[in-house]
Amino acid sequence: MLSYHQQSISILLKDKMVLYNNREKGIIKIKTLTLEDLGDIVRVEEEAWEPELRASRETFIERLKRFPEGFIGCYVNGKLAGITYGHPIKKIEKTWFHNSYEGAFNPKGEVFYIVNVGVSNYYVGAGVGSKLLDKNKELAKKLKSKKIVLGARNLESNLHFYKKNGFVVVGKIKNYFPEDKESNGIGVLMESVL
Numbered sequence: 027m028l029s030y031h032q033q034s035i036s037i038l039l040k041d042k043m044v045l046y047n048n049r050e051k052g053i054i055k056i057k058t059l060t061l062e063d064l065g066d067i068v069r070v071e072e073e074a075w076e077p078e079l080r081a082s083r084e085t086f087i088e089r090l091k092r093f094p095e096g097f098i099g100c101y102v103n104g105k106l107a108g109i110t111y112g113h114p115i116k117k118i119e120k121t122w123f124h125n126s127y128e129g130a131f132n133p134k135g136e137v138f139y140i141v142n143v144g145v146s147n148y149y150v151g152a153g154v155g156s157k158l159l160d161k162n163k164e165l166a167k168k169l170k171s172k173k174i175v176l177g178a179r180n181l182e183s184n185l186h187f188y189k190k191n192g193f194v195v196v197g198k199i200k201n202y203f204p205e206d207k208e209s210n211g212i213g214v215l216m217e218s219v220l
């Protein structure tokens with residue numbers, strides 16, 4: 027029996043990205059999100075992450091206010107299926123822990139930091155996450171960032187996802203996500219030079 031994501035594919039048809047999985051097919055659209063989308067953002071976070079790994083509603087409000095341009099959603103048939111948030115930072119510090127780069131936000135920073143990527147489990151494996159990373163790259167280039175950095179959980183599937191999208195491993199992060207039993211709390215610092 028295949029899981030949902032193994033049965034999902036997306037195909038470019040007449041300039042429109044079309045997603046197929048075992049439950050539906052649909053047109054994929056990308057949009058910058060606002061506070062009006064908060065309910066859907068929280069729903070996607072719940073569908074993407076285990077309870078102990080989810081960001082709170084308050085955290086999303088802070089992010090939407092801090093750098094609204096950096097909060098991007100991917101819709102399938104009008105339903106929010108995946109979210110990502112990123113913003114420029116001053117520089118990379120050597121001592122790093124989960125989401126600590128958020129505090130280094132600087133609209134004029136030359137490094138673009140992807141804070142999170144989350145795809146509803148209903149749509150994983152259908153190209154939604156990759157589309158969101160493409161949009162992050164587009165935004166980073168528009169902001170004239172020199173490179174993009176992110177912290178990933180030290181899981182083969184996650185590292186594969188980011189490597190396939192042009193990121194390389196540049197270091198290990200201890201105490202990245204202490205609550206994350208699956209990765210033993212270890213994170214991986216990855217970057218993509220633009």
Ligand SMILES: CC(C)(COP(=O)(O)OP(=O)(O)OC[C@H]1O[C@@H](n2cnc3c(N)ncnc32)[C@H](O)[C@@H]1OP(=O)(O)O)[C@@H](O)C(=O)NCCC(=O)NCCS
Pocket residue numbers: 031074075143144145146149150151152153154155156157177178179183184186187190
């Ligand atoms: C990791 C994640 C963002 C990938 O998004 P996605 O839309 O499923 O990814 P895409 O369809 O664009 O790419 C699929 C690739 O990612 C890999 N992948 C990573 N995690 C996966 C997952 N949970 N399910 C399916 N594929 C996954 C697949 O191996 C696949 O590679 P392939 O095409 O060579 O087979 C998404 O699965 C997710 O949100 N997971 C839970 C939260 C999370 O771990 N976020 C990343 C934080 S570091």
